[in-house]
Amino acid sequence: GAGVSQSPRYKVAKRGQDVALRCDPISGHVSLFWYQQALGQGPEFLTYFQNEAQLDKSGLPSDRFFAERPEGSVSTLKIQRTQQEDSAVYLCASSLDRFQNTEAFFGQGTRLTVV
Amino acid sequence: SQQGEEDPQALSIQEGENATMNCSYKTSINNLQWYRQNSGRGLVHLILIRSNEREKHSGRLRVTLDTSKKSSSLLITASRAADTASYFCATVQGAQKLVFGQGTRLTINP
Numbered sequence: 001g002a003g004v005s006q007s008p009r010y011k012v013a014k015r016g017q018d019v020a021l022r023c024d025p026i027s028g029h030v031s032l033f034w035y036q037q038a039l040g041q042g043p044e045f046l047t048y049f050q051n052e053a054q055l056d057k058s059g060l061p062s063d064r065f066f067a068e069r070p071e072g073s074v075s076t077l078k079i080q081r082t083q084q085e086d087s088a089v090y091l092c093a094s095s096l097d098r099f100q101n102t103e104a105f106f107g108q109g110t111r112l113t114v115v
Numbered sequence: 116s117q118q119g120e121e122d123p124q125a126l127s128i129q130e131g132e133n134a135t136m137n138c139s140y141k142t143s144i145n146n147l148q149w150y151r152q153n154s155g156r157g158l159v160h161l162i163l164i165r166s167n168e169r170e171k172h173s174g175r176l177r178v179t180l181d182t183s184k185k186s187s188s189l190l191i192t193a194s195r196a197a198d199t200a201s202y203f204c205a206t207v208q209g210a211q212k213l214v215f216g217q218g219t220r221l222t223i224n225p
Contacts, residue, residue: 004157031211033213035215040220041217041218042203042215042216042217042218043158043203043215044215045212045213045214045215048211048212048213050211055211056211056212058212091157091158093157093158093213095213098211099145099207099211100145100146100207100211100213101145101146101163101165102163103148103160103163104148104158104160104205104213105160106150106157106158106159107157108156108157109156109157
């Protein structure tokens with residue numbers, strides 16, 4: 001596709017529900033990032049993939065958060081047993097190289113609201 | 116915690132004036148990147164400056180980098196209402212992790 005695509009754009013989940021957020025990166029991009037952004041804050045790093053390998057998941061806030069990129073392309077961020085503090089915009093980004101010497105392209109994000 | 120720290124947190128100026136935002140970081144870098152985010156949208160890359168560069172221009176944007184002070188500045192000249200957005204700097208931690216600061220919210224008043 002022309003850019004990074006995320007779906008759904010908006011998700012309302014009841015507390016305790018599991019959710020899955022999808023990211024389609026730009027074809028051929030090696031690096032893929034997930035970020036969590038609270039209102040008025042900067043994007044907080046969650047996890048990073050290089051192709052299908054998850055090289056850094058230090059930003060995942062708890063073991064309820066899980067991300068995968070099984071074929072080195074599409075990625076899914078799963079949140080189990082959602083809680084109100086999980087409400088945020090989840091941003092996905094991809095970049096061509098593995099050392100971040102080129103720009104990262106962002107999707108529009110998924111706004112998650114846990115009620 | 117975030118690698119980059121932007122300053123000021125918020126800036127409001129009149130259309131036509133110049134806007135300057137600063138970013139400080141803590142570790143050594145290969146490059147520093149600036150991004151813009153309009154309300155409710157994803158981030159858009161503006162400019163990348165490498166550690167061996169001191170200044171870079173792109174249209175009305177001018178970025179400087181001082182590796183001795185671990186700081187960078189973004190200057191937007193002749194601001195326009197459409198420049199209203201949040202601006203973030205980003206650096207790479209470790210080999211590969213791209214980390215953002217908290218951003219500067221810029222408001223251009225017509």
